[in-house]
Amino acid sequence: MLRQYELVERVKSYAPDADEQMLNRAYVYTVQKHGTQKRASGDPYFSHPVEVAGLMTELKLDQDTIITALLHDTVEDTLATIEEVERLFGPAVARMVDGVTKLSKIEAMSEKERAAENLRKFLLAMSEDLRVLLVKLADRLHNMRTLHYIKSEDKRRRIAKETMEIYAPLAERVGMYEYMREMQLLAFQQLEPEAYATITGRLAQIRNQDNGQVDAIALAISQALAEQGMQVKVWGREKHPYSIWRKMAERHVHFDQITDIMAFRVLVDKVEDCYRTIGVLHTTWQALPGKFKDYISTPKANGYQSLHTTLIYENSMRMEVQTRTWDMHQTNEYGLAAHWSYKQGGVLPDGQVGWLRDLLEVVDASHDAEELLENTKMAIYQDRIFAFTPKGKLFQLPKGATPIDFAYTVHSDLGSMAVGAKINGRHMPLRTPLGNGDVVEIIKSRNASPQLSWLGFCVTGKARAAIRRAVRQKERAEQAAIGRQLFEDIITRLPSKVGKKATAEAVKRLGLKSEDELMAAIGTAKLDDRQVMEALVPGSAKHLPEAENWLKQERAISIKGLTAGMAFQLASCCHPVPGDRIVGVRKPGVGVEVHSIACHALLDGEDSDWLDLSWGETTTGAVGRLRCVLYNRPGTLAEVTGIFAANMANITQLQNTSRDGLFGTYEVDLEVSDLAHLTRIVSSLRASDAVAQADRL
Structure with a gap:
């Protein structure tokens, strides 16, 4: 655990103007308030907020964020009040502490409702000050590091599941990959202990049998680039155990069938060097088709930028190589925190602002606990595609997204007025899944309104929340x-x-x-x-x-x-x-x-x-049901459907209910305007030589 003077020295090392007296007061306050409280590990409880504050200093965050980290559990777990925090440490700290504080004392709520209400309050507070999110992620990361001390297996699994479903995706969504990977690893260990033990064991076995192969490949990459006059830093690593397990599950393969266990990272000084590096690598080793991804020209929504490629090395071994600049690397590993560092002053990229705005719409539109949890998970999961408007504006969407999702991503009003879509110039149904690079044009009408049936195929939390509302x-x-x-x-x-x-x-x-x-x-x-x-x-x-x-x-x-x-x-x-x-x-x-x-x-x-x-004068949505007995000979069904078409009646359902040697019986549902319309259809059917009998059911 960090001592008081060590924490202050850390902050002063990157923020020399920080108020040392205020930091000392916050440290003493949390120690006094938590008093003799103990954690499951047996350590004093105040060790937890001190360690969370230490994580914040590693990200070089400002004084108010460090103090918030120190105090984040005082209002929830001690007799401290928000009013007292505001009086001693100012309104900004009080606001952030209140944002991180859970609503666990609401006894009347079910566990799911309580979780949803905690999440709602947290997301709203995060929208006012994004440092709330950074403290919450550090809080959850430290709790995961000490999760094994909790005796109850059910409680450990519940916390791990919540981390895997909410906090790890949130960390990924804001580009904090270091936090995401560690959270996933620790949660994976609790949720799938056998798989975790097997994969980490196999990785250790590979490491022991490696004989320096990873270092040799990294050296080969460095030499190939040095021959072209490029100064780079290269290192290799094993892929994340959870990433390997997920790939095994998605592809339904064994560990031995995963060929790209090793990944290498190349850091360069300038953006143009990234592309030059890929050129050298592709001319030195064979590139795997379809595996080159350019996240520099089209960054991910969380600001992630890098070039990815997969190469075939000796003995047909595949290796993934990521190339980026040093600045990109800093942003990629710490994402949102890199923009909130002491020197940056909290200037956010446009993509993050847009995502947070969408997330707030989801929170506002969600009707109950289940909806909020479902829609928020949809909004923060990261597996994404890129689609364009006809004017070339780029939007990122989850895999499986449809034109309806695209329309709501562009603007809520556009989604509400959608009646059709063109994908790459062709008219397509609104339920069509979009592919990478599709150009999508939404056909709209001011008289249109969202349809309940859209919930059956749209996948974004924003679209589902807006439609339901x-x-x-x-x-x-x-x-x-x-x-x-x-x-x-x-x-x-x-x-x-x-x-x-x-x-x-x-x-x-x-x-x-x-x-x-x-x-x-x-x-x-x-x-x-x-x-x-x-x-x-x-x-x-x-x-x-x-x-x-x-x-x-x-x-x-x-x-x-x-x-x-x-x-x-x-x-x-x-x-x-x-x-x-x-x-x-x-x-x-x-x-x-x-x-x-x-x-x-x-x-x-x-x-x-x-x-x-x-009925009034007009009512839409009426469906009439008929029973038709047709002669069992070729062309009779075609003749009957022709009668429906001639009478401008759309078939919504057609079912063969019985069949014998001479006749086939069908039940058919038709969209009709009124009783007279349905009666005309029945009369036309009875006049046909293809129909033995026709009646309304």
């Missing part, structure tokens, strides 16, 4: 629209007229926040008519029989302008279409299910809350 808002608005129509019907049965004041009082009595929330609660049957009447005019529903749970309506409620799947669902048992006499069944918290008045399913719902509904 838009769908929820639309669903709530439509539920409120139905609720308002019901509300208007309810107030006609009250003994006296009610105005805005009575409605506002009813909202308060029911414990709701707004009139819109009241209408949505009525629309989703969370409140029945009796409850609403009593809230508006106390005592007005006393004359109603207790068994009666719905009131006869004065007029049918129109579902015109509402979207199937939002405020209402068209029942799959009877497939009602515009023109059918319909009734709605309200289920609490779900919305309205629309049935044909003749539907047999209504016989089982005598106690349900029914609504008298009408």
